[in-house]
Amino acid sequence: MRRTLRHPARIVPIAFLVAIAVGTGLLMLPAARAGGGGPPPLTALFTATSAVCVTGLTVVDTATYWTPFGQGVIMALIQIGGYGIMTLATLLGLLVSRRLGLRTRLVAQAESRVDDLSQLRGVLIRVALLMFWFEVAIAAILALRFAIGYGQRPATAIWQGAFHSVSSFNNAGFALYSDSVMGFATDPWVCLPIALAVAVGAVGFPVLFELVREFRRPACWSVHTRITVFGTGVLLAIGALGVLLFEWTNPGTLGRLGVPDKVLAAVFQGVMPRSGGLSTVDYGQMRPETLVLTDALMFIGGGSASTAGGIKLTTFFVLAFVIWAEIHGEPDVVISRRRISSATQRQALSVALLGVAFVFAGTLTLLTLTSYPPGPLLFETISAFATVGLSTGLTPALPPAAKLVLVLLMFLGRVGTITVATGMALRSRRRLYRLPEERPIVG
Amino acid sequence: MRRTLRHPARIVPIAFLVAIAVGTGLLMLPAARAGGGGPPPLTALFTATSAVCVTGLTVVDTATYWTPFGQGVIMALIQIGGYGIMTLATLLGLLVSRRLGLRTRLVAQAESRVDDLSQLRGVLIRVALLMFWFEVAIAAILALRFAIGYGQRPATAIWQGAFHSVSSFNNAGFALYSDSVMGFATDPWVCLPIALAVAVGAVGFPVLFELVREFRRPACWSVHTRITVFGTGVLLAIGALGVLLFEWTNPGTLGRLGVPDKVLAAVFQGVMPRSGGLSTVDYGQMRPETLVLTDALMFIGGGSASTAGGIKLTTFFVLAFVIWAEIHGEPDVVISRRRISSATQRQALSVALLGVAFVFAGTLTLLTLTSYPPGPLLFETISAFATVGLSTGLTPALPPAAKLVLVLLMFLGRVGTITVATGMALRSRRRLYRLPEERPIVG
Numbered sequence: 085m086r087r088t089l090r091h092p093a094r095i096v097p098i099a100f101l102v103a104i105a106v107g108t109g110l111l112m113l114p115a116a117r118a119g120g121g122g123p124p125p126l127t128a129l130f131t132a133t134s135a136v137c138v139t140g141l142t143v144v145d146t147a148t149y150w151t152p153f154g155q156g157v158i159m160a161l162i163q164i165g166g167y168g169i170m171t172l173a174t175l176l177g178l179l180v181s182r183r184l185g186l187r188t189r190l191v192a193q194a195e196s197r198v199d200d201l202s203q204l205r206g207v208l209i210r211v212a213l214l215m216f217w218f219e220v221a222i223a224a225i226l227a228l229r230f231a232i233g234y235g236q237r238p239a240t241a242i243w244q245g246a247f248h249s250v251s252s253f254n255n256a257g258f259a260l261y262s263d264s265v266m267g268f269a270t271d272p273w274v275c276l277p278i279a280l281a282v283a284v285g286a287v288g289f290p291v292l293f294e295l296v297r298e299f300r301r302p303a304c305w306s307v308h309t310r311i312t313v314f315g316t317g318v319l320l321a322i323g324a325l326g327v328l329l330f331e332w333t334n335p336g337t338l339g340r341l342g343v344p345d346k347v348l349a350a351v352f353q354g355v356m357p358r359s360g361g362l363s364t365v366d367y368g369q370m371r372p373e374t375l376v377l378t379d380a381l382m383f384i385g386g387g388s389a390s391t392a393g394g395i396k397l398t399t400f401f402v403l404a405f406v407i408w409a410e411i412h413g414e415p416d417v418v419i420s421r422r423r424i425s426s427a428t429q430r431q432a433l434s435v436a437l438l439g440v441a442f443v444f445a446g447t448l449t450l451l452t453l454t455s456y457p458p459g460p461l462l463f464e465t466i467s468a469f470a471t472v473g474l475s476t477g478l479t480p481a482l483p484p485a486a487k488l489v490l491v492l493l494m495f496l497g498r499v500g501t502i503t504v505a506t507g508m509a510l511r512s513r514r515r516l517y518r519l520p521e522e523r524p525i526v527g
Numbered sequence: 528m529r530r531t532l533r534h535p536a537r538i539v540p541i542a543f544l545v546a547i548a549v550g551t552g553l554l555m556l557p558a559a560r561a562g563g564g565g566p567p568p569l570t571a572l573f574t575a576t577s578a579v580c581v582t583g584l585t586v587v588d589t590a591t592y593w594t595p596f597g598q599g600v601i602m603a604l605i606q607i608g609g610y611g612i613m614t615l616a617t618l619l620g621l622l623v624s625r626r627l628g629l630r631t632r633l634v635a636q637a638e639s640r641v642d643d644l645s646q647l648r649g650v651l652i653r654v655a656l657l658m659f660w661f662e663v664a665i666a667a668i669l670a671l672r673f674a675i676g677y678g679q680r681p682a683t684a685i686w687q688g689a690f691h692s693v694s695s696f697n698n699a700g701f702a703l704y705s706d707s708v709m710g711f712a713t714d715p716w717v718c719l720p721i722a723l724a725v726a727v728g729a730v731g732f733p734v735l736f737e738l739v740r741e742f743r744r745p746a747c748w749s750v751h752t753r754i755t756v757f758g759t760g761v762l763l764a765i766g767a768l769g770v771l772l773f774e775w776t777n778p779g780t781l782g783r784l785g786v787p788d789k790v791l792a793a794v795f796q797g798v799m800p801r802s803g804g805l806s807t808v809d810y811g812q813m814r815p816e817t818l819v820l821t822d823a824l825m826f827i828g829g830g831s832a833s834t835a836g837g838i839k840l841t842t843f844f845v846l847a848f849v850i851w852a853e854i855h856g857e858p859d860v861v862i863s864r865r866r867i868s869s870a871t872q873r874q875a876l877s878v879a880l881l882g883v884a885f886v887f888a889g890t891l892t893l894l895t896l897t898s899y900p901p902g903p904l905l906f907e908t909i910s911a912f913a914t915v916g917l918s919t920g921l922t923p924a925l926p927p928a929a930k931l932v933l934v935l936l937m938f939l940g941r942v943g944t945i946t947v948a949t950g951m952a953l954r955s956r957r958r959l960y961r962l963p964e965e966r967p968i969v970g
């Protein structure tokens with residue numbers, strides 16, 4: 085144990101494991117399952133992992149299988165996972181020791197990627213405040229809509245609003261309906277607040293703070309903020325246009341909707357791979373080309389230090405600029421007048437290729453364990469690894485071993501790249517700099 | 528045209544285009560098609576591209592669709608493609624101008640990756656001699672076996688032996704039987720010479736020459752040779768064990784064979800993804816997990832400056848060592864006591880990720896053009912891009928637009944990475960060296 089604590093990078097996976105264990109224990113209580121008796125251990129483990137890792141894949145129907153107590157546990161696990169176990173651990177450390185040790189600070193830095201250690205305590209509080217008020221605002225809008233538009237009683241509407249707000253902002257992908265949020269496919273008053281919460285949550289706090297501070301001076305934005313804002317827009321457009329183009333005539337998805345509703349659904353599904361995981365159309369009915377495009381968008385994921393998963397936008401765009409420089413024979417990789425250090429390039433490369441390796445190994449394992457075709461299994465693997473939670477619907481029917489593979493993928497996807505990045509951050513060495521340099525966050 | 532010639536990197540794609548055009552023209556002659564009348568242009572274009580790019584995907588049955596003249600044209604195109612249009616162009620330049628201009632030399636260097644320009648002419652001749660004698664030896668063994676074991680007449684046996692020897696050594700994947708070489712699945716006298724020729728051809732001439740020179744002193748081998756020899760062995764073992772494990776009980780493939788024949792077929796198919804493309808078992812009957820594993824092996828491919836395709840063994844292993852160094856926080860990437868320059872790392876990264884991008888774009892396009900599921904289309908895409916030629920059998924039934932996509936993938940796969948690498952090689956700049964350094968070939 086002391087050995088472990090000497091390596092701060094190991095605190096993050098251990099904290100996640102503890103949260104998953106506690107969550108599994110709580111979900112196994114008879115009070116958690118509707119009808120009583122408690123769920124099988126694998127169901128509790130899968131659900132707890134999916135909640136803590138803010139994934140949203142489910143083996144049972146969240147709406148009917150769990151009691152309000154069970155759903156409350158899931159919501160709490162989502163909140164803990166989204167805010168970051170590490171952040172809570174740091175706060176706990178603060179309460180216990182009344183001081184921020186270097187070790188705690190380094191871990192916190194690795195998770196939230198804030199360069200200035202002295203601002204850490206303030207950042208922790210600001211993150212919590214921003215999260216709280218944003219979630220309250222979205223919850224209020226949703227609750228009003230549920231109450232006015234759907235005649236829900238106030239207590240029900242507030243509970244529904246709060247759960248879906250927390251699930252959206254934390255990119256968790258859980259919903260209190262058996263068909264995700266498909267019932268609201270044509271209701272912009274539900275779709276747009278949820279999509280906004282997912283998009284903002286997937287941008288990440290470093291970018292949000294910079295945007296709040298420098299919103300009117302884009303010239304001052306850091307490379308990391310530029311990539312994240314630009315990348316979010318580009319991937320949203322590609323995702324929405326892809327869904328529109330591929331699904332326009334598909335009777336199982338957009339085909340039965342009018343043109344404005346087609347656009348609303350396409351925008352909603354354009355946001356979700358980064359990595360919200362809710363759906364207003366049935367992914368089990370999607371055309372294979374839409375699923376393959378979504379595979380790529382999910383794998384790329386959202387912003388660094390956000391509630392989103394995937395290899396992250398900055399990783400993807402740094403690699404794209406590396407290739408650009410290579411093709412044009414330029415010695416340095418330059419993004420908006422800043423040279424990207426070779427250390428950052430190597431980190432981006434490692435994060436991306438380790439991701440490919442995990443997804444490949446996961447898909448191959450699921451192929452040997454089941455008789456489903458490769459397409460849907462790849463989709464489920466990437467959805468788990470990138471903690472997205474979109475599904476063609478085959479997860480509940482998987483054999484136990486395959487479910488455990490998904491549990492492992494969700495855990496590795498949420499913790500693995502962080503661990504690697506932390507290990508790298510703690511051991512990085514000084515290099516010679518030839519130009520003013522900046523290190524966008526990768527992984 | 529003068530502009531083009533000023534950029535030597537463009538000579539390679541243009542030479543390939545010329546060879547494909549000439550081949551298409553020859554195959555369109557009435558004398559090429561059995562029964563006369565000449566084939567449709569797309570069939571001739573597809574076959575010529577597949578032959579020049581030594582891929583082996585076919586839209587018609589090579590054995591019955593073409594006359595001996597047509598088959599001879601295919602064999603010649605294979606030989607030209609395998610030896611390298613560039614090499615022939617250089618020789619042509621020699622005959623015309625009696626001197627080796629710098630431009631020709633640089634192109635030849637980029638293709639055959641020989642660092643010492645002054646040895647270029649000697650290398651061209653040694654490559655031709657090695658190729659010729661090796662092909663003659665394999666052809667003789669095959670011809671003897673065809674004559675003695677299968678009662679073919681001498682002329683037929685020699686023709687069959689020569690064609691399959693050329694096809695094997697050049698990793699072309701063409702066969703003169705309607706079912707590839709499945710009829711010889713249990714005959715080691717046919718399988719082993721073919722597998723040997725494919726394996727040796729896929730190792731590449733720089734490595735072969737070094738092995739001939741330094742066979743008894745492995746301590747003197749270059750990093751490039753070590754990676755290629757080690758990688759060939761590892762991927763062969765993974766491929767063979769994978770086929771054995773996944774197909775052992777499959778009645779459509781290994782299930783009906785005895786244990787020794789199972790092993791023979793597994794070894795044969797373990798060699799073929801790198802990138803021979805012949806098959807003694809039916810890939811249309813393979814389990815999906817075998818196809819996914821083969822996807823990965825085909826994508827990695829064979830040795831640099833060989834007749835094999837894919838991103839190349841050195842690219843893959845350099846990237847693996849980069850990740851290893853990154854995970855362990857080491858500033859330098861070291862392979863057997865040699866530091867790998869960051870320029871080489873960047874080349875490897877670019878080659879691999881451009882390959883992923885091409886395969887992704889190809890698969891997505893084929894999905895929109897056809898109604899086949901993603902698994903087989905991904906397999907066909909990688910097989911074309913990595914110039915392997917293995918197929919689950921759907922190529923002939925594809926619509927014309929999809930066939931053109933495969934033509935483009937074969938061309939890009941054979942020429943694209945070379946072009947990129949050449950562009951990089953011609954513009955690389957001096958860097959500061961901290962350690963004795965070596966640049967293994969990537970791409």
Ligand SMILES: [K+]
Pocket residue numbers: 138139140255256257359360361471472473
């Ligand atoms: K999610």
Ligand SMILES: [K+]
Pocket residue numbers: 581582583698699700802803804914915916
């Ligand atoms: K081939």
